[in-house]
Amino acid sequence: MSKQEQLQQLLGELKAALPELKEIIVASSDGLPVAQLGESEIATRLAAMAATAHGLGKRIATTTHLGNLVEIVIRGDQAYFIAYAIGDKGILGLTTPAGSNLGLVRLEAQEYARKLAGIL
Amino acid sequence: MEPLKIVITGPVGAGKSTLIRTLSETEVVDTDAIATEAIGKPTTTVALDHGTLRLDGHLLHLFGTPGQERFDFMWEILAEGALGILLMVRADRPETLPVARNILDFIKSRAPVPYVVGVTHLDQPKVWQPEEVALFLGTPLEHTQGLDPRRPEEAVRPLVRLLELIGTNA
Numbered sequence: 578m579s580k581q582e583q584l585q586q587l588l589g590e591l592k593a594a595l596p597e598l599k600e601i602i603v604a605s606s607d608g609l610p611v612a613q614l615g616e617s618e619i620a621t622r623l624a625a626m627a628a629t630a631h632g633l634g635k636r637i638a639t640t641t642h643l644g645n646l647v648e649i650v651i652r653g654d655q656a657y658f659i660a661y662a663i664g665d666k667g668i669l670g671l672t673t674p675a676g677s678n679l680g681l682v683r684l685e686a687q688e689y690a691r692k693l694a695g696i697l
Numbered sequence: 698m699e700p701l702k703i704v705i706t707g708p709v710g711a712g713k714s715t716l717i718r719t720l721s722e723t724e725v726v727d728t729d730a731i732a733t734e735a736i737g738k739p740t741t742t743v744a745l746d747h748g749t750l751r752l753d754g755h756l757l758h759l760f761g762t763p764g765q766e767r768f769d770f771m772w773e774i775l776a777e778g779a780l781g782i783l784l785m786v787r788a789d790r791p792e793t794l795p796v797a798r799n800i801l802d803f804i805k806s807r808a809p810v811p812y813v814v815g816v817t818h819l820d821q822p823k824v825w826q827p828e829e830v831a832l833f834l835g836t837p838l839e840h841t842q843g844l845d846p847r848r849p850e851e852a853v854r855p856l857v858r859l860l861e862l863i864g865t866n867a
Contacts, residue, residue, distance in 0.1 A: 606730040607741050608767055625767040632728035632743035640726065665731060 583696045584612040591671075591689045595682055599656070600672040603663065603693060604628050611667060611697070627660050627670035634660075648683070661686055664694035700756045702778050703859065704808070705746070706800050707785035708793035709736050709764030712817040712846035714746050716785065717761050719852045721748025743768065745775060752853065753860055766796065769803060776804045781859045782812035784834075788824035788843070794833050801834070811862035814841040815855045 578586070588601050592614055600615035600623060608628030613620040630649050638646040649660040653675075659682065660670040669690045673682050705713045718725050728744035746761030760775045762768070782804055786797045801812065814836050816827045825833075831841040840858065844851040 605733040606743075607732050607734065608730075608743055608765070609733060621767070622770075625765075626770065628730060629728075629744045629763075629768060629771060632730050633745070636726055636728050636744070666733070 580696055581612065584693065585614075587689060587692055587696070588612055588614045591685060594685050595673070595677075597677050598671050598673050598682075600670070602627065602670045603697075604668045604670060606631075606666055606668065615672075623670060627668045630658075631660055631662065631668045648687075657682075659683070659686060661690040663690050663697055666697045667693070669693060700749075700758050701780050701860075701863065702758050702760060703781045703783060703856065704775050704779040704804060705759055705761040705783045705785065706772065706775075706804060707764060707815075708787070708790070708796045708800070709741060710738060710790070711764065711785035711787050711793075711797075712815075713761040713764065713785050714742055716783075716815070716846035716852045717746045717748040717759050719846055719849055720750045720856075721759065722751065723749045741765070744771060750853075750856070752856060755860060757856065757860075762800075764796075764800075766799070772800060772803055773807055776807040779804070779808040779810055781810050781863045782808070783815055783855050783859060784812055785815045785817060785846070786830055786834075787818045788816050788826070788830065789818045789821035791825045791830075791833075794825075794830065798834055811859060812836075812840070813855045813859045813862065815846075816841065816843045817846055819843045820845070 603612040604624035604627045608625035610621050610624035634649045635646045651658040656674050658672050726747040729740040730743045732741045742763045748759045750757045784801050816830050827841045827843045831838045842855050846852050
């Protein structure tokens with residue numbers, strides 16, 4: 578299986594575990610889209626924004642002595658955007674509706690970020 | 698002392714982050730991430746750079762943008778409230794000049810403020826001279842300067858010029 582197929586398969590598994598997820602993207606650390614599940618027209622933009630949010634989040638974490646960055650959460654009144662580092666080469670970003678079980682989303686997303694790190 | 702917000706922008710690899718690191722008197726906030734494209738360097742700015750500099754009685758806040766067009770939302774965010782723009786371009790990559798012009802047009806449409814152009818990498822073979830860059834961008838030659846962003850005395854020159862322009866504008 579190609580790297581792309583393996584990534585796509587993992588995103589499919591994550592979506593199966595958390596059907597309420599709307600967008601799932603894998604971005605490179607410098608904001609290029611690598612894999613996606615969801616609306617293709619926003620995936621490219623979301624990949625760049627995920628890299629920006631993550632890069633800035635890392636800086637805020639070090640500047641304010643939070644330790645290492647664990648996750649980025651952006652909360653709207655209708656949904657969340659959540660992002661995790663995939664090693665140091667990429668970022669997993671996803672959106673999930675406001676009523677989601679955030680604890681479960683976090684557990685699964687972090688687990689898949691680890692799995693994705695083995696492929697990227 | 699009224700702080701002045703200056704945006705440092707331009708295509709990838711022009712030396713924006715380097716210039717801010719060279720000039721800033723406070724700890725620089727940078728947001729480097731590993732580059733996965735062949736851009737001639739291992740890392741690239743994904744959000745912003747920030748540094749400060751006192752110059753001619755003004756406190757300058759220098760905000761550097763990412764260079765790639767996919768980060769154009771950051772150009773918009775960082776242009777907010779800017780009083781001057783330093784556009785940096787590489788003399789040895791004339792193919793990036795159209796991108797430079799796009800960035801300049803984009804930011805000027807949001808912040809119609811004075812700008813100057815800094816031309817870097819002039820020590821490379823086969824370069825465009827500052828006069829040619831000025832002609833291409835339609836910028837007055839006196840607002841276009843060659844510089845090495847690693848040298849403080851050169852890096853500061855376009856900002857001195859920019860302050861003059863902001864002063865006559867105000």
